[in-house]
Amino acid sequence: MKRTLWRRVGLAVAALLLVLVVVVAVGLSDVSVPDSSRFDADLGAIRALAVSTGAPLPTELRSQHVGRAPGVPQALVVAGSGFGEVAFDFYAYQVVYADGRTVLVDVVNDEKTQQANFPGSEFDAAAYARVQEALRRADATVVTHEHFDHCAGIAHSAHLDEVARKVHLTDEQLRSPHAEEAGFTAELRAKLTPLQYERMHLLRPGVVLIKAPGHTPGSQLVYVRLADGREFLLVGDVAWHQDNIQLPRMHPRLTNWLGGEEAQAMSHQLRWLHDLRRTAPELHPVVSHDGAQMQDYQRRGLILDGLR
Numbered sequence: 235m236k237r238t239l240w241r242r243v244g245l246a247v248a249a250l251l252l253v254l255v256v257v258v259a260v261g262l263s264d265v266s267v268p269d270s271s272r273f274d275a276d277l278g279a280i281r282a283l284a285v286s287t288g289a290p291l292p293t294e295l296r297s298q299h300v301g302r303a304p305g306v307p308q309a310l311v312v313a314g315s316g317f318g319e320v321a322f323d324f325y326a327y328q329v330v331y332a333d334g335r336t337v338l339v340d341v342v343n344d345e346k347t348q349q350a351n352f353p354g355s356e357f358d359a360a361a362y363a364r365v366q367e368a369l370r371r372a373d374a375t376v377v378t379h380e381h382f383d384h385c386a387g388i389a390h391s392a393h394l395d396e397v398a399r400k401v402h403l404t405d406e407q408l409r410s411p412h413a414e415e416a417g418f419t420a421e422l423r424a425k426l427t428p429l430q431y432e433r434m435h436l437l438r439p440g441v442v443l444i445k446a447p448g449h450t451p452g453s454q455l456v457y458v459r460l461a462d463g464r465e466f467l468l469v470g471d472v473a474w475h476q477d478n479i480q481l482p483r484m485h486p487r488l489t490n491w492l493g494g495e496e497a498q499a500m501s502h503q504l505r506w507l508h509d510l511r512r513t514a515p516e517l518h519p520v521v522s523h524d525g526a527q528m529q530d531y532q533r534r535g536l537i538l539d540g541l542r
Contacts, residue, residue, distance in 0.1 A: 323525035336371060374400055469521060
């Protein structure tokens with residue numbers, strides 16, 4: 235009797251281990267990036283819209299590093315990349331015009347929100363204060379998507395009443411549950427007028443928003459064209475690392491599941507971004523959390539360090 239009982243226990247344990255192995259194996263695999271993209275974005279149309287008004291284009295793209303969360307498992311960022319660790323860097327971006335006007339893109343998060351989600355991570359309070367001052371001075375503010383590390387700096391800003399009319403969060407972003415998690419209560423959302431557009435929107439001369447739902451319902455790309463012809467595409471979290479675009483390879487399914495991502499939509503966006511490396515090599519993709527890429531751009535003088 236005891237031998238039969240232990241045999242059954244052993245078989246049950248073996249079955250559970252087998253299920254666990256299968257779940258882990260599937261979870262760490264990725265949705266394949268297709269050979270061709272169905273992402274509906276025409277770079278020619280985006281470029282034309284950026285210069286359509288004939289008004290002066292911006293002269294600079296700047297970035298402000300505010301924080302860093304080390305120890306993120308590499309396998310959760312780029313499927314099949316091994317079991318090392320990478321850091322997530324947090325940036326705000328500023329588009330600057332010759333007349334002093336600015337557009338702020340992504341406002342990162344306040345220290346309390348960052349520590350609640352990334353305990354023990356690095357946070358530069360002085361840099362965050364510079365972002366808040368830039369928020370007050372900005373002619374317009376947008377975010378690539380509604381996750382806390384891109385927009386909680388708006389929700390928790392002491393200057394929200396002052397800047398609300400110049401904050402252009404999209405209807406999809408404000409209706410998303412992620413916005414509430416970032417601190418946008420119903421009361422705060424009522425202070426903001428949702429931005430509504432179909433596929434593309436000219437925010438300011440040289441700055442075009444392109445809808446790209448997938449990572450979140452309100453995800454969008456931000457195209458920036460400078461007066462000297464340099465072009466950038468702020469991709470938000472469609473990619474967490476430049477390898478996602480270069481390989482191209484998705485986050486693993488586990489990341490898709492945990493984050494509620496629409497993996498198929500993102501896979502087509504990654505294919506589109508990957509193909510642009512060949513068809514438009516002069517266009518510089520900016521991956522939100524890839525500190526190495528940002529440091530390279532700054533060394534080359536493409537993106538300037540610090541906000542005006």
